[in-house]
Amino acid sequence: MDTKRMRFDIERARKETPGCTNVLHLNNAGSSLLPQPVLDAMITHLQREAAIGGYEAADEAIDKIEHTYDALATLIGAHRDEIALIENATRAWDMAFYSIPFKPGDRILTAMAEYASNYIAYLQVAQKTGAVVEVIPNDQYGQLSIEALRNMLDERVKLISVTHMPTNGGLVNPVAQIGKIAREAGILFLVDACQTVGQMPIQVDEIGCDILSATGRKYLRGPRGSGFLYVRRSVLEQLEPPMLDLHAATWVSKDRYEIRPDVRRFENWEGNYAAKIALGVAADYAMQWDLKVSWRRIKDLAYRLRSLLSPIPGVIVHDRGITQGGIVTFTIDGVAAEHIQRELAKERINVSISQKSSTLLDMEERQLDQLVRASVHYYNTEEEVERFSACIERLVQ
Ligand SMILES: *Cc1c(COP(=O)(O)O)cnc(C)c1O
Numbered sequence: 001m002d003t004k005r006m007r008f009d010i011e012r013a014r015k016e017t018p019g020c021t022n023v024l025h026l027n028n029a030g031s032s033l034l035p036q037p038v039l040d041a042m043i044t045h046l047q048r049e050a051a052i053g054g055y056e057a058a059d060e061a062i063d064k065i066e067h068t069y070d071a072l073a074t075l076i077g078a079h080r081d082e083i084a085l086i087e088n089a090t091r092a093w094d095m096a097f098y099s100i101p102f103k104p105g106d107r108i109l110t111a112m113a114e115y116a117s118n119y120i121a122y123l124q125v126a127q128k129t130g131a132v133v134e135v136i137p138n139d140q141y142g143q144l145s146i147e148a149l150r151n152m153l154d155e156r157v158k159l160i161s162v163t164h165m166p167t168n169g170g171l172v173n174p175v176a177q178i179g180k181i182a183r184e185a186g187i188l189f190l191v192d193a194c195q196t197v198g199q200m201p202i203q204v205d206e207i208g209c210d211i212l213s214a215t216g217r218k219y220l221r222g223p224r225g226s227g228f229l230y231v232r233r234s235v236l237e238q239l240e241p242p243m244l245d246l247h248a249a250t251w252v253s254k255d256r257y258e259i260r261p262d263v264r265r266f267e268n269w270e271g272n273y274a275a276k277i278a279l280g281v282a283a284d285y286a287m288q289w290d291l292k293v294s295w296r297r298i299k300d301l302a303y304r305l306r307s308l309l310s311p312i313p314g315v316i317v318h319d320r321g322i323t324q325g326g327i328v329t330f331t332i333d334g335v336a337a338e339h340i341q342r343e344l345a346k347e348r349i350n351v352s353i354s355q356k357s358s359t360l361l362d363m364e365e366r367q368l369d370q371l372v373r374a375s376v377h378y379y380n381t382e383e384e385v386e387r388f389s390a391c392i393e394r395l396v397q
Helices: 002-006 010-015 036-052 053-058 062-076 089-095 116-129 148-150 175-185 272-290 291-309 337-346 360-365 382-394
Strands: 083-086 107-111 132-136 158-161 189-194 211-215 228-232 249-253 254-257 315-317 328-334 352-355 372-376
Touching: 002 148, 036 053, 036 272, 053 062, 053 158, 053 272, 062 083, 062 228, 062 272, 083 089, 089 116, 089 189, 089 228, 107 116, 116 132, 116 158, 116 360, 148 175, 148 254, 158 175, 175 189, 272 291, 291 315, 291 328, 291 382, 328 382, 337 352, 337 372, 337 382
Parallel strands: 107 132, 107 158, 158 189, 189 211
Antiparallel strands: 083 228, 211 228, 249 254, 315 328, 328 372, 352 372
16 A cells, blocks of 8 residues: 555645645545646747737647647557547537437437536437437446346347546546447447546557547546547548537538648637647646546545545445545535535535536436535545545534
């Protein structure tokens, strides 16, 4: 245990995180505290925009902007020409999902803990195309049941689309096993990796997914308003973006345009260049910690937090799954989540609340209305986790 911890330089991690001196931040699943290099990259670029002009600053920074594609590709084991930069994970996911040509009767298989925005999109597309949405049940550990998935397969399954780690708990869905099944059956496989990119090592070939989306601001510690999309080269041609602009396509004659041959067909022209540059810096920063080591630290901290909270009378920890990540969720009998959040805020402790409607199927199955979400990152400490649980103990009294 100690040797494991020694390999992670927590002092440096905190020194490079200015917010650590102000707050006990357990809202990393919402938005992590920025590390200094990411902050510097943002500010430096904004200053250049102010000093010499926005277009001129982008021209000057072209290498840094292009580097972001390389850094993200390295982070997830992809090629740089399989990465599109998009302003958030939802739009990234949407651009891919809405590109899939569904026919009446096509089946979309998804998971219990699916994120609201994704599920809303399934419903909309189902209504418009006649495709059907079906939910793969969980196994006894509360994660997607591989056996159930196998039994649901037939030639009408067009897409398997799941969330890797839900917004409302430490659950890690078995994406590599799902990917293996999807590949064997030749079915498109889409992964919402919003909570896992930056939290754990991700290799798209190990997962076996065709499409993956993620955001910048969560465990990756990038700026708000940044995100990206991965699309495997071999499926790119089947996917025509639902919206095109003069970046995604070229206007070649009065009656014709040509869609870009590469993955940047999912991007749009205007964007936040400071954020794009800083997202690449965040990816480099995540990798220099060694994601295997930082992931183990996150799991250890979350495990410690759960084991401190569980024995407190009235507190129920709700996380499921065999592997549990950094998102710790709990309720206190008879105490509203908002009250807990407010009381913690007085102590400068940040948590967030997961509402039923964000992951409706999962919350209804577990008969939950809301959860307090305390999400740890590698830069949190054992002392912080202990202080947090001491606060909860006081709240219960
Ligand atoms: C936060 C989250 C999203 C949405 O990400 P945005 O960057 O806000 O669009 C999607 N899926 C999951 C599982 C999330 O937790």
